[in-house]
Amino acid sequence: DTGVSQDPRHKITKRGQNVTFRCDPISEHNRLYWYRQTLGQGPEFLTYFQNEAQLEKSRLLSDRFSAERPKGSFSTLEIQRTEQGDSAMYLCASSLGTVTEAFFGQGTRLTVV
Amino acid sequence: AQTVTQSQPEMSVQEAETVTLSCTYDTSENNYYLFWYKQPPSRQMILVIRQEAYKQQNATENRFSVNFQKAAKSFSLKISDSQLGDTAMYFCAFMKPDYGQNFVFGPGTRLSVLP
Numbered sequence: 688d689t690g691v692s693q694d695p696r697h698k699i700t701k702r703g704q705n706v707t708f709r710c711d712p713i714s715e716h717n718r719l720y721w722y723r724q725t726l727g728q729g730p731e732f733l734t735y736f737q738n739e740a741q742l743e744k745s746r747l748l749s750d751r752f753s754a755e756r757p758k759g760s761f762s763t764l765e766i767q768r769t770e771q772g773d774s775a776m777y778l779c780a781s782s783l784g785t786v787t788e789a790f791f792g793q794g795t796r797l798t799v800v
Numbered sequence: 801a802q803t804v805t806q807s808q809p810e811m812s813v814q815e816a817e818t819v820t821l822s823c824t825y826d827t828s829e830n831n832y833y834l835f836w837y838k839q840p841p842s843r844q845m846i847l848v849i850r851q852e853a854y855k856q857q858n859a860t861e862n863r864f865s866v867n868f869q870k871a872a873k874s875f876s877l878k879i880s881d882s883q884l885g886d887t888a889m890y891f892c893a894f895m896k897p898d899y900g901q902n903f904v905f906g907p908g909t910r911l912s913v914l915p
Contacts, residue, residue, distance in 0.1 A: 691844075720902065729804075729891050729905030730845075743902065778845070780903075788835065789903060791845040 691792035693779050699798045700769055707765045708795045712781030719762050720789060721754055722778040730778055736762060769799045802827045802894050804906035812912040813882045820867075821877045821909050823892030834868065834875045835893040835903070838886075845891070851875065882913045 692711045700706050712719050717738050722730035733752065735743045738759040747753070751769075756762040766773055776796050780789040803826045813819035825834070836848040851859045851868050858866050863883075867876045879886055892906040 722905075727908070729893075729907050730903075732902040732904070735902055746902075780845075788847045788850060790847075791837075793844040 691779055691781050691790050693777075693792040693795050695795055696793065697796050697798075699800060702771060702799055703768055705765065705767045706769055706797065707763050708777055708779075708797075710762045710764070710779030710781075710792060712761070712779070713783075713790055714760075716781035716783045716790070717759070718782045718789075719756055720780040720782075721762070721764050722780065723748070724776040724778055724794070733764075766797075769797075771799045773797060774799045802829075802832075802896065802904045804892050804894050804904050806890075806892055806906040806909050808909045809907070810910045810912070812914055813879075814914050815882055815884060817882055818878060818880045819882055819911065821879075821890050821892075821911065823875045823877070823906055825873050825875065825892070825894050825904075825906075827873070827894065827896070829896050832894060832896040834866075835895065836864070836866070836875075836877045837891045837893060837905075838888045839891065839908075840885075840888040848890070849877065879911075884913050884915060887911060887913045 694709045719736045721733040724730045734754050736756040751767045754764045776794040778794045780791045782789045805824045832853045834851045837845045838848045839845045849861045849864050863880045865878045889908045891908045893903045895903045
């Protein structure tokens with residue numbers, strides 16, 4: 688396993704379109720996180736899964752944002768009716784155990800035009 | 801809510817010199833973890849060092865060490881013998897077990913190592 692992978696790396700979409708991003712965590716990791724990072728800022732927590740259960744989603748930015756992890760492996764983050772303010776880097780991370788470091792993917796850069 | 805502050809938006813250091821990056825945080829918790837992450841240009845974030853709040857001994861990892869002052873809620877990162885490959889954004893992060901297991905990040909410090 689080479690680490691957390693995210694697909695696509697870059698996405699350009701028109702305002703109002705829906706987009707979906709995929710994250711494949713490190714295989715044995717049971718925790719998966721989604722973050723958003725805007726230019727020059729630190730990552731901002733969005734949501735978190737333990738196995739297939741979404742344990743925290745109150746930080747999702749609006750009801751246009753949703754995430755799934757149907758079989759406790761890969762996860763998807765969907766943004767409906769995209770807005771220009773959604774343009775950012777979307778980072779996925781995974782970890783194992785109660786308290787361990789998070790391993791990050793390279794992110795998906797979204798540009799809404 | 802926990803917050804993390806990094807007061808130095810940008811710093812530079814000469815190759816082979818030592819640099820210290822500052823981080824302060826605000827929490828009422830007693831049990832938590834602190835991390836420094838490095839994000840090189842156009843590359844993914846990687847862990848530099850971590851510190852458990854219940855440990856008094858400062859963590860070290862090769863050229864990287866921290867000065868953890870729990871009472872002052874301060875967690876600085878010292879990079880010794882700076883190398884060109886250390887050029888990156890550095891993020892300080894706080895994590896409390898059972899707090900949604902999420903990491904709260906500071907705004908970052910952009911470090912440039914000059915030849």
